[in-house]
Amino acid sequence: MSDTPRPALKRILLKLSGEALMGDDAFGINQATIVRMVQEVAEVSRLGVQVAVVIGGGNIFRGVAGGAVGMDRATADYMGMLATVMNALALADAMDKQGLTARVMSAIAIEQVVEPYVRPKALQYLEEGKVVVFAAGTGNPFFTTDTAAALRGAEIGAELVLKATKVDGVYTADPHKDPTATRYSRISFDDAMSQNLGIMDATAFALCRDQKLPIRVFSIVKHGALKRVVMGEDEGTLVHA
Numbered sequence: 001m002s003d004t005p006r007p008a009l010k011r012i013l014l015k016l017s018g019e020a021l022m023g024d025d026a027f028g029i030n031q032a033t034i035v036r037m038v039q040e041v042a043e044v045s046r047l048g049v050q051v052a053v054v055i056g057g058g059n060i061f062r063g064v065a066g067g068a069v070g071m072d073r074a075t076a077d078y079m080g081m082l083a084t085v086m087n088a089l090a091l092a093d094a095m096d097k098q099g100l101t102a103r104v105m106s107a108i109a110i111e112q113v114v115e116p117y118v119r120p121k122a123l124q125y126l127e128e129g130k131v132v133v134f135a136a137g138t139g140n141p142f143f144t145t146d147t148a149a150a151l152r153g154a155e156i157g158a159e160l161v162l163k164a165t166k167v168d169g170v171y172t173a174d175p176h177k178d179p180t181a182t183r184y185s186r187i188s189f190d191d192a193m194s195q196n197l198g199i200m201d202a203t204a205f206a207l208c209r210d211q212k213l214p215i216r217v218f219s220i221v222k223h224g225a226l227k228r229v230v231m232g233e234d235e236g237t238l239v240h241a
Ligand SMILES: Nc1ncnc2c1ncn2[C@@H]1O[C@H](COP(=O)(O)OP(=O)(O)O)[C@@H](O)[C@H]1O
Pocket: 017, 018, 019, 056, 058, 164, 165, 166, 167, 169, 170, 171, 172, 173, 174, 175, 176, 197, 198, 199, 200
């Protein structure tokens, strides 16, 4: 028997924002950044943790921005969902290059490009140790990939939704706008929602609250943070029921 510490979690849903893929670039996908993120995912996958990923698309297209310049909002949102498919392909490619086996599943049928999301198939892949990348969000306009993370997390029975962001947790106010903001180590869904802490949208929070699916917000920039979360260490902010 080895006394190597065991991960505290068996199955996780990791939400990566599109902007996390940009690194320091102004838009698009930064190769060095994606490789580094995949290395962190590979580390926890090799510990035996089943990893599903929901990837955003904000680095390529954001529906609200299209809507704001006069484009039909639903059309703009479909463009946003297609942007997440591009990110998913890039992410899965980087995962395969790191020796992981990745499968992309899309909420929108584009079968020549990626397979459709079929829940039992996703569960099978996870059991086999493959990393499943969920693309195209929820498949519906007017939603976000944060809500897709809550939805897929609940569907696959993840123990925790891990929201990787550029900040290292939930703050009393947006830390990019208010330098005096302080970080919570834990906060309830009700408090996070009533205080309008803009880290995730209310739909995502409400779904996780109702399903009693906790969220941990942590930094994607901080090396080793993902592994620390998976090992059950105190990292970022826990949003709980
Ligand atoms: N109370 C808050 N605590 C932490 N971050 C916040 C808060 N309110 C707003 N934010 C913003 O939320 C962002 C994290 O969300 P993320 O999903 O990575 O970005 P986006 O949704 O814009 O792609 C942070 O960059 C931060 O500026």
